[in-house]
Amino acid sequence: xxxxxxxxxxxxxxxxxxxxxxxxxxxxxxxxxxxxxxxxxxxxxxxxxxxxxxxxxxxxxxxxxxxxxxxxxxxxxxxxxxxxxxxxxxxxxxxxxxxxxxxxxxxxxxxxxxxxxxxxxxxxxxxxxxxxxxxxxxxxxxxxxxxxxxxxxxxxxxxxxxxxxxxxxxxxxxxxxxxxxxxxxxxxxxxxxxxxxxxxxxxxxxxxxxxxxxxxxxxxxxxxxxxxxxxxxxxxxxxxxxxxxxxxxxxxxxxxxxxxxxxxxxxxxxxxxxxxxxxxxxxxxxxxxxxxxxxxxxxxxxxxxxxxxxxxxxxxxxxxxx
Amino acid sequence: xxxxxxxxxxxxxxxxxxxxxxxxxxxxxxxxxxxxxxxxxxxxxxxxxxxxxxxxxxxxxxxxxxxxxxxxxxxxxxxxxxxxxxxxxxxxxxxxxxxxxxxxxxxxxxxxxxxxxxxxxxxxxxxxxxxxxxxxxxxxxxxxxxxxxxxxxxxxxxxxxxxxxxxxxxxxxxxxxxxxxxxxxxxxxxxxxxxxxxxxxxxxxxxxxxxxxxxxxxxxxxxxxxxxxxxxxxxxxxxxxxxxxxxxxxxxxxxxxxxxxxxxxxxxxxxxxxxxxxxxxxxxxxxxxxxxxxxxxxx
Numbered sequence: 334x335x336x337x338x339x340x341x342x343x344x345x346x347x348x349x350x351x352x353x354x355x356x357x358x359x360x361x362x363x364x365x366x367x368x369x370x371x372x373x374x375x376x377x378x379x380x381x382x383x384x385x386x387x388x389x390x391x392x393x394x395x396x397x398x399x400x401x402x403x404x405x406x407x408x409x410x411x412x413x414x415x416x417x418x419x420x421x422x423x424x425x426x427x428x429x430x431x432x433x434x435x436x437x438x439x440x441x442x443x444x445x446x447x448x449x450x451x452x453x454x455x456x457x458x459x460x461x462x463x464x465x466x467x468x469x470x471x472x473x474x475x476x477x478x479x480x481x482x483x484x485x486x487x488x489x490x491x492x493x494x495x496x497x498x499x500x501x502x503x504x505x506x507x508x509x510x511x512x513x514x515x516x517x518x519x520x521x522x523x524x525x526x527x528x529x530x531x532x533x534x535x536x537x538x539x540x541x542x543x544x545x546x547x548x549x550x551x552x553x554x555x556x557x558x559x560x561x562x563x564x565x566x567x568x569x570x571x572x573x574x575x576x577x578x579x580x581x582x583x584x585x586x587x588x589x590x591x592x593x594x595x596x597x598x599x600x601x602x603x604x605x606x607x608x609x610x611x612x613x614x615x616x617x618x619x620x621x622x623x624x625x626x627x628x629x630x631x632x633x634x635x636x637x638x639x640x641x642x643x644x645x646x647x648x649x650x651x652x653x654x655x
Numbered sequence: 656x657x658x659x660x661x662x663x664x665x666x667x668x669x670x671x672x673x674x675x676x677x678x679x680x681x682x683x684x685x686x687x688x689x690x691x692x693x694x695x696x697x698x699x700x701x702x703x704x705x706x707x708x709x710x711x712x713x714x715x716x717x718x719x720x721x722x723x724x725x726x727x728x729x730x731x732x733x734x735x736x737x738x739x740x741x742x743x744x745x746x747x748x749x750x751x752x753x754x755x756x757x758x759x760x761x762x763x764x765x766x767x768x769x770x771x772x773x774x775x776x777x778x779x780x781x782x783x784x785x786x787x788x789x790x791x792x793x794x795x796x797x798x799x800x801x802x803x804x805x806x807x808x809x810x811x812x813x814x815x816x817x818x819x820x821x822x823x824x825x826x827x828x829x830x831x832x833x834x835x836x837x838x839x840x841x842x843x844x845x846x847x848x849x850x851x852x853x854x855x856x857x858x859x860x861x862x863x864x865x866x867x868x869x870x871x872x873x874x875x876x877x878x879x880x881x882x883x884x885x886x887x888x889x890x891x892x893x894x895x896x897x898x899x900x901x902x903x904x905x906x907x908x909x910x911x912x913x914x915x916x917x918x919x920x921x922x923x924x925x926x927x928x929x930x931x932x933x934x935x936x937x938x939x940x941x942x943x944x945x946x947x948x949x950x951x952x953x954x
Contacts, residue, residue, distance in 0.1 A: 343857035347773035354826030362803035449886035
């Protein structure tokens with residue numbers, strides 16, 4: 334009986350340190366943040382309850398917020414979503430049995446993921462520099478005039494996107510690789526017998542079968558892309574009061590929250606921005622789910638199954654002929 | 656009725672492409688694949704090379720067209736080294752980074768494995784209420800915590816110490832999720848029951864069966880936690896605002912911001928900051944990549 338008791342108490346003992354910290358540093362601050370978003374507070378003095386005023390101000394009379402949303406949105410499209418256009422084909426190539434040394438390439442592609450955004454951004458600052466940078470040097474061969482990548486407002490988003498892509502393509506490639514390995518081989522065998530070309534096989538089998546993984550990876554990209562800060566900060570900061578370089582072209586929403594915290598000391602507004610951003614992430618994830626469902630539910634999947642059936646029918650008739 | 660000669664199904668011609676054609680096609684396909692792979696390999700690997708060669712170069716040769724592609728002189732490397740340690744307390748920053756990473760990783764491994772073990776191998780009343788909490792919090796973006804955590808740490812007077820970097824990591828939801836998932840499959844229940852019959856206490860069971868059997872999971876969590884802690888910038892920048900308290904990324908970003916003509920020293924600092932991470936990764940890369948591949952298939 335005593336032993337049984339011990340067995341009952343043990344799990345609570347095991348989880349209690351974790352949950353004490355989890356409650357104190359995860360759940361409590363989250364609640365405090367909601368509370369703060371309804372207050373006007375600069376860190377010192379008393380708080381002043383302002384109701385929904387923070388949210389209303391941020392949404393309707395805060396030009397910075399709109400600006401940062403646009404910057405974040407552009408980076409989301411060119412930085413976070415573009416990764417998948419590279420990562421899926423790369424994963425397919427890396428999954429090909431024709432390739433030797435796949436482990437080597439997998440490891441090498443994963444390296445940028447583990448390096449810090451600060452290191453990477455400092456390196457790329459050098460690559461992007463106007464008169465002696467590697468990128469402008471390479472571009473000069475095809476007759477492109479030097480571009481001041483990280484000092485001009487139109488090229489800052491491009492430069493930041495390049496860095497984000499560079500850092501995260503390997504991560505997504507690995508996720509898609511895992512997805513590819515779970516696709517049953519029979520589908521490809523029947524497509525072979527169907528005489529499908531390589532590109533056809535990937536459009537009709539690989540992509541539809543990858544859809545759940547694509548949902549997962551794109552959702553991760555949305556969450557990551559909406560809070561991008563390190564790369565634009567290091568790339569565009571020239572002075573301590575920086576707000577994202579020329580024309581605030583690198584002033585992302587997460588950067589804005591940090592700016593409200595450190596430079597402006599407006600914690601209420603900062604918390605409101607954070608929660609609005611979070612709601613935006615939820616909406617985007619929901620849309621992503623809907624889009625994936627649309628492709629998976631109504632269109633591509635049935636066709637794939639039909640194709641699979643015809644293929645197996647042909648397969649069986651051929652067997653009979655033999 | 657006379658027998659008709661059998662026709663192949665539509666779309667399949669009897670004439671097969673010649674063997675030579677198939678062979679060239681296959682070789683050509685392989686060449687194209689390798690070309691793509693090597694192209695991306697250069698793009699992903701070159702910046703690492705770049706940082707190591709620039710660390711040995713001086714102001715004049717870095718700012719030249721074309722940019723240098725090979726190491727500079729040993730003297731310039733020494734000059735860069737001296738500049739780096741003169742300009743910022745780099746050894747302190749290195750010590751901070753290492754200490755924080757080691758403590759954060761150690762505590763996280765211990766407490767998350769312990770809690771993960773409880774979730775994976777015991778039945779208790781609140782399990783089905785508590786676990787979803789953890790899952791939800793993984794999906795929440797980190798900026799939600801930025802302002803309240805800063806306020807908390809300021810109130811606790813933990814700013815500029817290692818504590819805000821280490822203590823909250825014990826409650827890392829991702830860590831417990833990873834370990835619970837891993838222990839579920841890695842530790843057989845029968846073994847635990849056998850140990851109980853032998854009279855082992857629950858904590859002894861955790862220490863002498865739970866931990867050793869989840870070594871591979873610990874390796875993955877440890878590497879992820881180390882890398883994350885080492886690379887963290889936004890959070891560290893808020894919690895640490897004295898030069899002596901900076902971690903490597905914060906110190907480098909600050910130095911880079913104020914640097915005129917010390918780009919070689921910044922790159923040297925960068926290279927030194929990359930070494931622990933690259934070592935940790937090369938040491939554990941096989942385990943991480945294969946576990947990630949296996950993990951996603953299960954999930």
